[in-house]
Amino acid sequence: MGAYARASEDKALRANAADWRETGEQVAQQFRDMDELAPMLGVTITRRYNDNNTPASDPRIVRNGFESMLVDLENGTIRGILFYHSDRLVRQEYDAARLNRLFQLNPQYLGRAVVGGTDLSAQEGRSMLTIQATMGGMEVYSTKRRVARKNKGLAERGHMHGAPRPFGWAEDRQTLHDTEAEVLRQAIIAIPSGLTVGEIRKQWIELGYTPTRNKKKSGTQSLQHSTVESRLVSPRVCGYRTYLPQAERSGAKRPWMPDFVVYEAGKPVMGDWEAVVSPEEWQACVATIEERKQARKEVRAVHTTSAKYLLSGIARCGKCSFPLMSNQYAKGTTSYERYGYRYACLTTLGGCGGVTRVDPLMDDLVEKAFLLEVRRSLGMAAKDEDVDETEHDVRLAEIGQEIEEVNERRRAKRISMGTALDMIEELEAERDELNRQRRKLFAVRVRRQNASSSLLEGWKECTISQKKTWLRESVRAVMVHPAGRGKKFDPSLIEVVWAEDEQ
Known part of the structure; x- marks a missing residue:
């Protein structure tokens, strides 16, 4: 005889570590009740099937204990089951039909509930199981609909509903965390300046930050790239309220939360918590990450996340205008020991092969030209009139x-x-x-x-990806003209094409 126990969520023990699915007071009590019933029926429990912390109403969730029980009933390993109540056993008509089929094919099987009176060995009991599963499914659906309506109403009024503490906020989820909020703010404002999500992830791991939600696994779990990105683009950081429908929440892909901001009269609804950054800073961060994602989708040869070499993709061949790529000199050679790498117009990628130039010397030349241009522009009036973010x-x-x-x-x-x-x-x-x-x-x-004096002061501390971002704001391309074999590096053959020159 088998014994099946299930609980949708064991709240009493859900904070415990590794065996969170295998143990739980609710399923333990169900097994104790079945142990008391078994002698009264003259049977012995030989196998136990445990689906702790496993909902039965979601068709996407596979209950391993329930599936194992069906297999054992099918092959005769067990000749019946005990269960606490029908709603612990099934909450969907499909599961009820699968179970009823086995008991119809095997009239000698015993299937009894501790409470509720369900008897699967009788046709009346099987019919009642189907009816109870149908009514249970309707109840679950109605509850979800009411909760969804309530949560959407809360969102429209700018209030929070129950959820774990988000990164950057204190336990009350309204006031900012003493240290996390500043770390989050600095990361958000650094994204438009060229810092990548991957670089921020490395910084956070070095600072010792780990995921705030880790119910299913014990021990320390490293921050994932998607976790860091979701924190940066969350509308919550600037005070915007969001509402994510259950259908989107249950999808396989991680939802893009900027698309789920709640609006009223065309304006975002503000939440009742402290914001980490301004809406403008958040929007700049989200737009930058969206641009990078789009660049990766288009599989461009050059994109803003290519951060190993400063001018790869920015530099172009002066002979055929093909983007120059970086590659290392052969190890052991004098050039490798002296320079390490070079820019080249590669024939394997479609270039003419007519230009090669030492990387460090070119990088240094272009950096100096760029910083000189920044110093010059600081003395001029800011040209923001062509950027009107209010036009929409x-x-x-x-x-x-x-x-x-x-x-x-x-x-x-x-x-x-x-x-x-x-x-x-x-x-x-x-x-x-x-x-x-x-x-x-x-x-x-x-x-x-x-792009101010602070850029000049902090240029040396910028990452390669940040430097590339600043360069792309001002530099359209760096044209590298042929020099001939064996000749020394000639700065006059490096032509910086400024973005403003095309206007």
Whole structure:
């Protein structure tokens, strides 16, 4: 005889470590009740099936204990089961049908509940199991619908609902953490300046930060790249409220939270907690990360995350204009010992092979030219008039009003629900695209504002990826003209094409 026990969430022991699925007071009590029932029925429990901390109402979740029990019933390893109550055994009609089939094929099997009176050896008991599973599924669905409506209402009013402590906030989830908030702020404002998510991850690991949520695994778990990125792009950091529908939450892909900001009258709803950064700083960070993601999707030869060499992709062959790539000299050679690497127009990638130049000398030359240009520009008036991040604000406000007008027409039954949804989805798509463009404009402005004397003072401490980001703001390309074999490095053959020269 088998004994099956299950609990959706063992709250009493969920904070315990490695054996969080195997132990739990709720399932232990269910097994004790079944141990008391077994002698009364004249049977002996030989196998136990434990699905602690495992919901039965989600069709995407596989219950290993339940599946093992079905296999053992199928092959005759056990000749019946005891369970505490039908809702511990099944919560879906599909699972009830699978179990009923086995008991129909094996009338000698015994299947009894401790409470509730369910008897699977009788047709009436199997019918009752199906009915209880159906009603249980309806109850779960109704509860989820009510909770979703409540959470969305809280989001629209700017309030929080229950969740673990987010990185950057204290235990009350409203006031900022003494140290984490500043670490998070510095990372967010550094992204538009060229720092990558991977570099921030390394910094945080060196500082000793680990995931704040780790129920399923014991011990120290290293920060994942996706975890760091989700912290940086979370609208929460600038005070924006979000609402993530359960359908999106349960998806295989990690949701892009900037797309789930809650709006009212075309404006983001602000939460009732302290913000880490301003909305402008957050938008600049998100826009920069979105640009980098898009660059990777397009599989460009050069993108902002290529951070090993300063001018790879920026430098171009003066003979065929093909991007120069960096490669190492052969180890053991004098050139390797002296320089390490070089820029070359590689024929294997489609270049002409007519230009090769020593990397460190070129890097130093271009860096000096760039810093001289920065010093010169500091004495000039800032040219921000071409960056107007508010250019979409009027249309965004109009979209919010139009969505409300559509809802009013639907409530007045002047248009159907389907027509209303079509119109609202079209407006929401336009709003999302305008917000993405708005974030890009903020990123440009933030990068320009940061190009000040502080850049000159901290240039040596910048990472390669940060330096490349600054260079790309001012340098269109670095043209490297042929010099001939054996000739010394000639700075006059290096031509810096400034971005402003194309205007």
